[in-house]
Amino acid sequence: MRTPRPRAKRRVTALPLLVAAALAAAALPAATPAAGAAGAAAPPAAGPGTDHAVDDPFASDRTSWFRQDRFGMFIHFGAYSNLEGEYTRPDGTVCRDAEWIKRQCDIPTDAYEKQAATFDPADFDAEAVVGAAKDAGMRYIVITSKHHDGYAMWPTKVNSWNLRDHSAFDKRRDIMAELKTAAKKAGIKLGFYYSIWDWHDPDFADPATFPRYEKRMYAQLEELVRKYDPALLWFDGEWETDRPNNPWTAQDGERLETYLRGLDPDLVVNNRVGKRRVTDGDYGTPEQEIPGAPVDGQLWESCMTLNGHWGYARYDENWKSGASLVRNLLSTAARSGNYLLNVGPDARGRIPAPSVQRLGEMGDWLRTAGQGEAVYGAGFGGLVEQPGWGTVSRKGDKLYAAVTAWPAAGGSLPLKARTGIDVTAARVLGSDQEVAVAKTADGFDLTPAGAATNDAATVIELTVDPGPTAAPGSGTGLRQEVFDNPALSGSPKVTRTDPAVNHSWKYTGSPAADIPADGFGIRWTGTVEPRRTETYTLTTVSDDNVRVWLDGELVIDNWTPHNVTVDKAEVALKAGTRHAIKVEYAEQTGDAHMKLLWSSPGQPQQIIPRHQLYPN
Ligand code: FHN
Numbered sequence: 001m002r003t004p005r006p007r008a009k010r011r012v013t014a015l016p017l018l019v020a021a022a023l024a025a026a027a028l029p030a031a032t033p034a035a036g037a038a039g040a041a042a043p044p045a046a047g048p049g050t051d052h053a054v055d056d057p058f059a060s061d062r063t064s065w066f067r068q069d070r071f072g073m074f075i076h077f078g079a080y081s082n083l084e085g086e087y088t089r090p091d092g093t094v095c096r097d098a099e100w101i102k103r104q105c106d107i108p109t110d111a112y113e114k115q116a117a118t119f120d121p122a123d124f125d126a127e128a129v130v131g132a133a134k135d136a137g138m139r140y141i142v143i144t145s146k147h148h149d150g151y152a153m154w155p156t157k158v159n160s161w162n163l164r165d166h167s168a169f170d171k172r173r174d175i176m177a178e179l180k181t182a183a184k185k186a187g188i189k190l191g192f193y194y195s196i197w198d199w200h201d202p203d204f205a206d207p208a209t210f211p212r213y214e215k216r217m218y219a220q221l222e223e224l225v226r227k228y229d230p231a232l233l234w235f236d237g238e239w240e241t242d243r244p245n246n247p248w249t250a251q252d253g254e255r256l257e258t259y260l261r262g263l264d265p266d267l268v269v270n271n272r273v274g275k276r277r278v279t280d281g282d283y284g285t286p287e288q289e290i291p292g293a294p295v296d297g298q299l300w301e302s303c304m305t306l307n308g309h310w311g312y313a314r315y316d317e318n319w320k321s322g323a324s325l326v327r328n329l330l331s332t333a334a335r336s337g338n339y340l341l342n343v344g345p346d347a348r349g350r351i352p353a354p355s356v357q358r359l360g361e362m363g364d365w366l367r368t369a370g371q372g373e374a375v376y377g378a379g380f381g382g383l384v385e386q387p388g389w390g391t392v393s394r395k396g397d398k399l400y401a402a403v404t405a406w407p408a409a410g411g412s413l414p415l416k417a418r419t420g421i422d423v424t425a426a427r428v429l430g431s432d433q434e435v436a437v438a439k440t441a442d443g444f445d446l447t448p449a450g451a452a453t454n455d456a457a458t459v460i461e462l463t464v465d466p467g468p469t470a471a472p473g474s475g476t477g478l479r480q481e482v483f484d485n486p487a488l489s490g491s492p493k494v495t496r497t498d499p500a501v502n503h504s505w506k507y508t509g510s511p512a513a514d515i516p517a518d519g520f521g522i523r524w525t526g527t528v529e530p531r532r533t534e535t536y537t538l539t540t541v542s543d544d545n546v547r548v549w550l551d552g553e554l555v556i557d558n559w560t561p562h563n564v565t566v567d568k569a570e571v572a573l574k575a576g577t578r579h580a581i582k583v584e585y586a587e588q589t590g591d592a593h594m595k596l597l598w599s600s601p602g603q604p605q606q607i608i609p610r611h612q613l614y615p616n
Contacts, residue, residue, distance in 0.1 A: 003564065007331070046258055048517055053502045053595070054261060056607040057282040065189060065231065066283070067299065068141030068335050068377045071366075073359075074193070074342035075129070076144050076310040079116040079151040080346045085313030085615050090593050096310030098344065102149050103199060103243060113166065116151060117603040120168040124349025126178035130186045131352055132343070136359035137366035139376070140189040142234045142340060143179060145224055147311075150200030154227070155249030158219045161200055173350070180228045189231035191268075192224050197237025198561075205244035214252070218259060225263045233260060235272040235281075248589060250275045257281065277564045278541055278594045279504055281396055283338075290328060294336045294605055295382045296566045297456050297541040297597060301338035304328065306355050312344035319354045322361030326456035327391075329375055330402045331363065334391035336379040336604065369430030371459050374400030377530045382601045383466055384443065385416035390457060399462040406452035413460075417443040417602035419534050425463035428453065432553070435460055466602050470575045472532040472611045477527040479615040482511045486545070486586035488521035498524060499610035501583060501596035511591070518589040524596075525576035526615045528608060534600040539569045545586035548596070553578050561588045573600075578614055 033164045046052075057063045080099045087095045087105045095105035102112045133141055146152045154176040155164035163169055176192075183190040199215065203209035204395050224230060235256075238248050253274025260267055274280030283299035290302045293437070306325075307316045322326075325341065332339040343355045368370035381392035381399055389405040389497035392415070407413055423444055426435040433450030450459040477499035494512045501524055510517045528550075530536060539544050540556055548556035555569035573579055585594045599605040 017050040020551075025249050035037060040303075046503075046508055048508075048510040048515055049513035050505065052258065052504040052505045052506050052509060054265070056500070056609075058604070059419070059609070060595070062266055063268055063282060063299065066140075066301075066338065067336075067379070069189070070338050070375050070378070071136075071138050071329055072142060072301075072338065072340045073129075073133040073136065073138045073193075074142050074266050074340045075300075075345065076147070076193075076312075076342060077121070077124075077345045077349070078144055078147045078153060078311070079112070079119055079149055079163075080147065080311050081121070081349075082115055082119040082346060084347050085309065085311070085315060094345055096313070098309040098313045098316075099144075099147050099149075101258070101311075109200070112149070113161075116166055117338055118165070118168050119347070121163075121175065121345070121347065121349030122170065124175050124178075124345065124560040126175065126182035128184040129179065129345075130188055132356050132359055133188055134186050135363045136341075137363040137372060137375075138188070138341070138359075140191060140231065141179070141183055142191040142193050142232060143176070144175065145192040145194050146198075146220065148195045148197050148199050148237055150195075150204075152220065154224065156220050156223055158216045158223070159201075161595040170408045176224075176228055190228065191232030191234055192228070193234040193236060194221065194224070195237035196235060196248050197239075197241065197244075199244060203359055205247070207247045209248045218256075219257075221260065222263060223237075225267070227261070229264075230267070232268040233273070233578060234270050234285075238272045238275055248275075250277075250280075251507050253280055254508070262499060264273075270301070277593075279521075279543070279564050280505075286564075290331045291335060291337065293386075294599075296539050296568065296605075297595065299336070300329075303340040303342065305342045306358060310342055310344060310517050312346045312352065314346070317354070319358060322358045322365070323456035325358060325362050327402075327404055330391050330393070330457055333375040333378045334381055334393040334402070335387065335603075365454065365456050369453070371429050371457075373398070373429075373460050373461070374402055377602055382418060382599070382604065383421050383464065387413065387415060389413050393526075397464055397466065399464055401446065401460040401462060402457040403452065403460060404457050410447070412438075412445040412446070412447040414440065415444045415446060420467045422465040422467075423462050424465055427461050429459040429461055430454075431458075437462075445593055467532065468575065468604060472531065472609075473529045473614075475529065475611045475613040477615060478524040478583075478613050480511075481519040481523045481525075483523075484513060484519070486519055486521045486588055488523055488536075488584060488586070494521075494601075497615045500607050500613070501594060502607045503592075503594045505587070505592040507591055510587075511616070518587060519590070521584070521586045522594070523585075524581075524583040526581060526613055527582045528573070528577045529612050529614065530573035530575055530600070530603075531600075531612070532600060532602045533571075533575045534573065534602060536573045536598050536600040536603065538569045538571055539595075539597040539599070539605070540583075541565070541593055541597070542567065542585060543591045543593045544588045545584075546594065547584050549580075549582040559586075560586075564591065574585050581613075 152162035198204040269281040271280040327484040378393035378395040381394040390403040411531040430453040436447040480498035482494035544561040
């Protein structure tokens with residue numbers, strides 16, 4: 001259980017060293033904050049009555065492109081790229097790193113600024129970059145606008161530490177504008193990576209001056225949103241660390257997310273805007289790994305390098321194979337995730353040829369025989385168990401069995417069903433071979449008559465009857481009673497119909513203007529009507545206490561104060577039946593969230609929608 005950390009008492013480590021560094025940085029002739037830099041002030045924390053949950057990212061129009069596109073290009077490009085992964089120290093020794101090279105190789109700030117002044121990505125060709133993304137089958141691009149070194153890759157007015165004012169680059173050019181134009185023409189969405197952690201801004205590390213940095217950060221983000229209209233903001237550098245100290249808190253993240261959604265309500269924002277929790281932003285960001293199943297409570301996107309580095313490193317030839325990259329993409333789609341695959345342009349702004357080669361191989365696979373259908377707009381193949389011989393994604397009445405271990409001649413592929421389904425047709429994409437489908441005790445055996453069509457994954461498209469699904473209900477939500485105490489005692493201060501249990505009051509909000517941000521409780525009662533007769537998983541995302549009854553049985557009991565926590569229960573629900581449901585929640589102090597989601601073999605994860613909920 002945490003108590004909110006007041007802004008003034010930020011955790012600080014190694015302050016003396018940092019103060020010296022900050023003062024030294026402030027004394028630098030160039031690249032310090034422009035005098036009187038325009039800056040959007042951090043908005044005041046929204047008060048009681050504020051609910052930051054804007055919609056259900058699993059189902060909203062705002063996030064539909066993200067859930068449809070599935071596959072994006074990450075671009076790590078900045079002043080570090082000018083060193084191409086190697087720094088020769090004054091004593092002649094060579095230190096290697098990529099985008100962390102300044103910190104990891106202890107490059108003095110003046111030396112780093114000196115090398116940045118020679119940065120000239122003259123060969124950066126936005127059309128070529130977008131073309132490579134298009135050729136890969138990528139549908140969105142996220143480029144580093146500012147990495148940890150604080151160097152802005154657009155002509156910011158906030159300071160002079162940027163590609164326009166501190167480089168050898170053509171001062172008439174703006175690569176972000178060029179990229180925006182090329183991406184728009186190609187129908188590809190553009191997003192920006194922005195690091196909160198800033199090694200260069202003299203006001204960053206010291207809690208006493210951090211608000212001045214924050215003001216400049218807000219001003220830069222306002223520039224990016226207003227000038228380039230990004231579809232997505234990818235925050236990073238939110239974690240607690242030193243060299244320099246990072247004072248960022250979850251409360252800072254609350255304010256920043258509120259500010260951004262005020263700038264552009266359509267923005268999609270990742271969970272590193274806060275503290276990388278399931279309640280921060282719109283989606284989770286596993287890195288260099290692919291979760292083994294859909295992530296509970298949040299959309300997700302796995303970001304990964306093509307070799308071993310994010311930024312360009314001239315010596316790193318450890319490229320992943322095209323086949324393994326295709327399989328990674330299929331694994332993410334089969335778990336309702338996105339795949340953000342990285343390229344690191346070199347000092348001249350060129351994407352390495354081996355990267356372009358592998359991206360092309362992925363695009364060729366996606367474009368062949370409609371195999372991309374297994375990815376774009378596809379999601380968790382929950383109707384069946386994920387097999388050992390590959391992955392299964394679902395789109396409507398189609399299952400895409402992407403086989404990576406093709407059976408020997410005459411061999412079969414066992415597929416376990418998780419619910420009552422029937423397979424009505426089966427075909428191998430890119431081949432006219434027959435696929436025999438035999439029912440088994442727990443599912444089906446698929447027996448292809450021919451060979452695999454490629455070395456990455458051969459897709460068997462199954463047309464399935466997913467079993468009866470009732471029409472959407474006519475519900476309006478659950479009865480909600482709001483109490484001004486966490487014991488839910490006395491009479492409720494507010495009684496109303498709540499269309500969905502989907503709330504993020506965070507640190508400063510609450511369910512009503514006359515309910516304080518801390519020390520309140522809520523009871524929801526009514527009935528829930530499923531559209532399928534299946535075993536459903538009820539999932540709560542809560543901070544603090546939560547308990548859920550279904551048909552009078554306590555199925556989730558986490559009635560102890562806790563930080564943001566996911567709890568789950570499996571319950572048998574019957575289509576056409578309105579099952580009694582009661583949810584109790586208490587906010588003690590600090591952060592406050594309460595979400596109720598469901599999923600089943602035939603129902604993808606979502607906030608339980610209003611039309612399936614009926615108030616008592
Ligand atoms: O420190 C960064 C790293 O340089 C890179 O940008 C990755 C990509 O997501 N993010 C951070 C490490 O988690």
